[in-house]
Amino acid sequence: MRLSARSRRALFATVTGSTLVLTGCGNGDSGSGSADSVSLGFVNGGDTNFHSCLQKAVEGQAKTAGAKVYTANSHQNAGTELSNIEDMISRNVSALIVQTVNVDALKGDIAKAKASGIPIYLTSVSTGDADDILGAAVVDLKKVGSLDAGWIAQDAGTEQVQVGIVAGAPGAASDLLVGGFKSALPATAKVVANQPGMFNPAKAQDVAENMIQAHPDLDYAFVANEEMAFAVRKAFDAAGAKDVKIVTANGTDEGLAAVKNGEFSATVANSAKTIGETAVKNAVGLLNKEKVDKIANIPLLLVTEDNLSEAPQYCPK
Template sequence: MSKRKSTCAVLAAVALIGTVTGCGSDSGKAGDKGSVKLGLALSTLNNPFFVEMKKGAEAEAKSAGAELSVQDAQDDASQQANQIQNFTSQNMKSIIINPVDSDAAGPSVKAANNAGIPVVAVDRTVNKAEVATTVASDNVSGGQKAAQALAKELGEQGSILVLRGQPGTSASRERGKGFMSAIKKYPGIKIVGKQAANFDRAKGLDVTTNLLQSHPGVTGVFAENDEMALGAIKALGGRAGKDVKVVGFDGTPDGFKAVKKGTMHTSIAQQPAALGKMAVRNALRKVEGSDPEAQIKVPVVPVNARNVEKYS
């Protein structure tokens, strides 16, 4: 089976999974005594996207009769390294990591490799270490779609700000790569300000406020996630959605609310619950002796006023 067909098969299987309520605790567990033990290390739970990812992972673990322990790194790479080390010492059958920093995660994942524990990366990849697979949205394609949506809404003319995500993450790097490659096709659009806001709403507000002081005449904003986009919208006030068009990325509930309200033009929607489910499913496949595809890409969808009701 080709890589494309195999990946599509996985996506189709995910679509057949029934809705199962996840555990509420950060260390939520599912399954019976003696079941396969998995560890899930998330970059943060202070973001609705990763809360949904956690729910999807817990639902899949419960469905499979596996035991899942979830840890929140609170966007602290050193704390996450300790969590991975703890999972390794606890002899988890497999570890799933959503890295705070793709480079910083390498040493602790390598230690798990040396202990014979397979690691699955989700949403962001891990550098300089071995992972059984990386389950992620097609971030490059998503970045391109964001550029196309913003350019179309601006009539291919204007000056824009770009809010970058967490430095060192593959998600930020790939979304930025896709956006930049596509926006270059519109010579009438100029990027006048670009700065990291770490995927955080409050930082998105602060960064946008500062950039607007130097560039008050901007007509568009691209933020590499909805949280930063929502911060930008707050900074723009009454200009958001009118004088200034905002495009985000993730398809969070708050992002969709902003799309409905008209303050956010488009959110490039991911499927966080599906990412969590597929990460657990492929971790279990590896434990059972099967080798998943090296890269499993989940499609993203531009959501705007015309189709937001379908996805929200």
Template sequence: MFSVVEAADDLTVGISFQQMNNPYFIVMKEAFVSAVESIGADYIITDAHHDVAKQVSDIEDMIQRGIDILIINPTDTVGVQAAVELAKAKGIVVIAVDADAAGPRDAYISSENYDAGYQAGKFMAEELNGQGRVAILNGIPADGILDRVNGFKDAISGYPDIAIVDNQNGKQERSTAMTVTENMLQANPDLDAIFSVNDTGGLGCYSAILGSGRDTFMVSIDGHPEAIEAVLDGDIFRATVAQFPRDLIRMALGTSLAKYWGAERVPEDIRVPVKLIDTNTAVGFSW
């Protein structure tokens, strides 16, 4: 009889993150390291810093270093296609996590991103009593972000007296999102609410609204610890739709190992449910 550790002691798993300057991805990284070490495999971790050219270069380097499995968290769904194709040409198992990757990847593990956007939009519409002017604080061109925005728009479309009056890219970064939100508030003096596609950008949005003295409120996505605190603290950051990064990465690794070890049937698209967190459910919540 052989153990999982014995089966994995010559295995190297590479993971490429779109960015690491975000507690969400830090939690994901911690879960990844714990899981990989538990099976005795080697690993390589890279941070693309939201630069698709760097991500492609990082992956090329990992391929040269002999990885057997690539888990990719794309900074640009289409932009990483060449790297995915190269990895597959070398016989490497490729799993996309949190955002999809164009090309012949083996599986995609993500949150229910459309549902997250839809839940955020539905909550916002109910908070507005079905009337108002809202804006979208958008992000990178990855499919998960696009799904969130589409879900939000579809939810809002059910309320004819709510208008989406602005849609700008905060790049999912706190400082950029803060500046973008300040500009949106100046351009739209009657803005009632803002939807942010993620909590890191959402926290920049929160700071901008707080500094403006306006009664605009916001809703976001992730479940970031600071976002949970903000939801509990006051009336501006009213809700975040939580993802579960530990579950995502464990499922990505498990799926990749099943594929690598020859499972005949591996699901190609796995979606992890999300949960709306407002003042009623924020106490005690954490990733």
């Protein structure tokens, strides 16, 4: 996924604070070579379930690879992200793995790392110039949205339907999800509401309450992640709108259970476990000049009650 100029806006609201932890195993020497000579700095972007599962995956795969990993959390603050990058550089890690909070921040991050001779491997997104990075494990967020829209198109058939959108926070991730969703809707589906839930369940519930009050004939809702989708379902049900069908994304155990019991009609499995493990495997492989993909596309799967058994594991146990 390459980011457009429109995409490069902040993903989340600013929050302060950071953490740094040393985990994994290995001798901690920097530089390429055998896996046990590699040290990785993982700079996580936030505190959602996705971020927690991503970190578990990075730590687990690093341990399997015999690599040492230092972890830090930017808590959705671009300034903290840059400070975390600088701290990792001071530790002379072999490479940085970064789940950015804000794609605008990547320019400064990459410049700092390049000046220090430390390559960056990105998770979830890539950059316009792949020569600037070691590699990336990319999620096609437009495709995530389009898969959910495709389910609505198939389910609605030729009927005229009303659709509501509970987006994330204004910025790259949410814009790409919503853009992919809207562009793939059929002409018979009218988007009657589109409001940000800020990737916050409480905010998403407020948005959903207002949405169903303003549009009592709503047929479908696209919600940018499952954590918000549970809150949206709660709001709709409380308003007597249990027939509104919700499509969302993540593929967590809880989300799959909600598809099974009918709370959600569909979700797009986008495995944090796969992203984290791919990042470590490929970063180490690229450091060692192995034949691995520089840009790895993470598999996506539209999950309904008909194919629940095919969903990948979302979070490491």
